[in-house]
Amino acid sequence: MTVYVGLLRGVNVGVRRKIAMADLRAVLAGLGHTRVTTLLQSGNAVFTAPDSAGGEDAVAAAVEERLRAELDLDADVIVRTAAHLRRVVDGIPFDVRDPAKCAVCFLKEPPDPDRLAAIDPDAFAPEEMVPGERELYLYFPDGLGRAKLTPLLARRLGTPATVRNWNTTTRLLALAEG
DSSP states (O other), X not given: OEEEEEEESSOSSSSSSOOOHHHHHHHXXXXXXXXXXXETTTTEEEEEEOGGGOOHHHHHHHHHHHHHHHHOOOOOEEEEEHHHHHHHXXXXXXXXXXXXXXXXXXXXXXXXXXXXXXXXXXXXTTOEEEEOSSEEEEEOTTOGGGOSHHHHHHHHSSSOEEEEEHHHHHXXXXXXXX
C-alpha cells in the first residue's frame, strides 16, 4: 500500500465548486482507497491505495473522473506520495521565517523553465519564488491574501497548480506519515 496526499484545486473558495469533505472522503473510499482522512475544508486528503493503483498521475485522474461523475465537480486534483511530500518539506530552499507566509505551489507537471524565466521577479517583489521538482516554493512577506505572485502563476505556468501554506503542507505530511 502507498500513502497519498490529494490536493483539490480551487474548491470551497467561492459560491461555486463546493464540496463537503464527507463527500470527498466518500469518493475516495468508493475508489477503494483506505485510511481516508481530510484536512480543513479546502480539498486536502490523505489516503492509502494499492501499489497497483498506477502512481500519482493515475490516482489523480481516477479521483478527477469520479468527482465529475458522482458530484458534477470539475476540479484539478494533484496527488503526491507521502515520500514525495517528505522530499518537498525537506527540500525547502529558504528558512521558514513565518509558516503562514511560506507556501508550496504544487504543480501537475514539472515547471517549464522557459515559462518560469518569463516571470519577472521584479513584478512580484518582495515575494519570493524558488522552483523545485514539481513544485514552487513561495514566500509572501505581506501574506498569501495580498500576494501578487499567485495570480501571475495561474496565468503563466501552463499546468494546473494549487497552493498550500507551510502549516497545511507540514500538517498533511504529519497525517501521511502518522
